[in-house]
Amino acid sequence: MRATQWMGKYRVEVNEVPDPQILNDRDAIVQVSSTAICGSDLHLFDGFIPTMRRGDILGHEFMGEVVEVGRGVGNLRVGDRVVVPFPIACGNCSACRRGFFSVCENSNPNAGIAEKFMGHSPCGIFGYSHMMGGIPGGQAEYVRVPFADVGPLKVDSDHTDEQLLFLTDVFPTGYLGAEHCEIRPGDVIAVWGMGAVGQFAVASAKMLGAERIIAIDRFDYRLAKAREAGATDVLDYEEVDVTEALKEMTAGRGPDGCIDAVGMEAHHPTTAVHAYDRAKQATMSETERPHALREAITSVANGGTVSIIGVYGGLMDKFPIGSLMNRSITVRTGQTPVQKYIRPLYERIRNGDIDPSFVVSHTMPLTKAPKAYRMFRDKKDGANKIVLKP
Structure with a gap:
């Protein structure tokens, strides 16, 4: 065969x-x-x-x-x-x-x-x-x-x-990402990464009753697919500071749930940050480029949920554990x-x-x-x- x-x-x-x-x-x-x-x-x-x-x-x-x-x-x-x-x-x-x-x-x-x-x-x-x-x-x-x-x-x-x-x-994975957020009426959900998993996370958040769903990516065709799936808003992370934009869109609170559908090969528009992680990954000093996950953690509302459905393989650097612990954030993840x-x-x-x-x-x-x-x-x-x- x-x-x-x-x-x-x-x-x-x-x-x-x-x-x-x-x-x-x-x-x-x-x-x-x-x-x-x-x-x-x-x-x-x-x-x-x-x-x-x-x-x-x-x-x-x-x-x-x-x-x-x-x-x-x-x-x-x-x-x-x-x-x-x-x-x-x-x-x-x-x-x-x-x-x-x-x-x-x-x-x-x-x-x-x-x-x-x-x-x-x-x-x-x-x-x-x-x-x-x-x-x-x-x-x-x-x-x-x-x-x-x-x-x-x-x-x-x-x-x-x-x-x-x-x-x-990819459909069950996107659904799991949304379900992790325990969506309630009126919730705002942000999703990083508009590949198929992210698109299904958007569609699933809509099915589960989210009021506002914010899709984050840099490719126009993927953001268009996100709107087709049910996103109410889209952000091109090469054009805006995502954390600041999310604060502005949520009256300073941040989204109730943030879904990382990116994983280990994340891209970041800030040259220094991206170069740092690419160099660390190339030398196997870390196995991940965790830009999206860092951003999801620092963007989510106090007491909110970060759902990780993007694939990670090993170790990452500069993980914002202080933000995670001090702001009562819940992390849910898994294959x-x-x-x-x-x-x-x-x-x-x-x-x-x-x-x-x-x-x-x-x-x-x-x-x-x-x-x-x-x-x-x-x-x-x-x-x-x-x-x-x-």
Whole structure:
């Protein structure tokens, strides 16, 4: 089969690789009909996530048709159309029983590597480094799905792939970011980063009843998508001081909730600050560029909530712990336990509350994955969300 492989920093290739095989009774094999490039895949492409190996198959957002099931998979049949969550979860451990599927205790075969970096291991993740299990991803013609009796959601044929594909990750992740803020009537929510996750955070904040939603980015086409998703206001951080603008827009209080949908490769218009963090990151003195997170913490209202859904990998410098502690700010974060949210959000789609396909800007064959990665990273041709078709 053909698959997108990581071949080193700034380099991916589509090559012929062996077809996946059933390895466990709880496995299934899915023939991929659609897959997507996630913003967090760019952290792999740009070489910021450790423990990647040449030839690793990428991709954690995919859906398709079940073509084979293990003997222990009683919920799926050959021919079922399924959407597959990016976290791999056993459904039986203490974490899974409490709904924390993204920190499943049994799905990461390389838990020891993650423990050295993080203290404890999160779950296994498709196509996202050997620290997260070294599990082949879904930017391929076929994929092995472990614990298939827990993760995949059977879906109907009444919706297109583009309407359902983002249940795998970015829609639930955006929703989690908004839910973290415990939105009440009249609340003001600010969202940093208008990639697809940020756009879904905006849409979700609207669904949850926020009165005012402020989207922050520097690209006009992404800010336009944010308005389409439900943003009442937009800020170009290259044109305004975001913290001061947010104070002015909220009578000096700041937003009730701030959502960081940017993560480790944040950009900042202040040359000195950006240069400092780029230099620290390049020398591995820190692994993150935390401009957006610093700004979210210093901008949120006293007693407010900062929700972190952008991906971070390790250590950051100049973290504003004084602001966080002294102003009674709540921080909520985590990789999304997609299995917890996938069914209710699927019902939102079926009920017509949202059509997630609004984020799609390009559809390309899988063979064009190297071009798609470069387009997406460089924000060329309005690349907002790229769907690949095997």
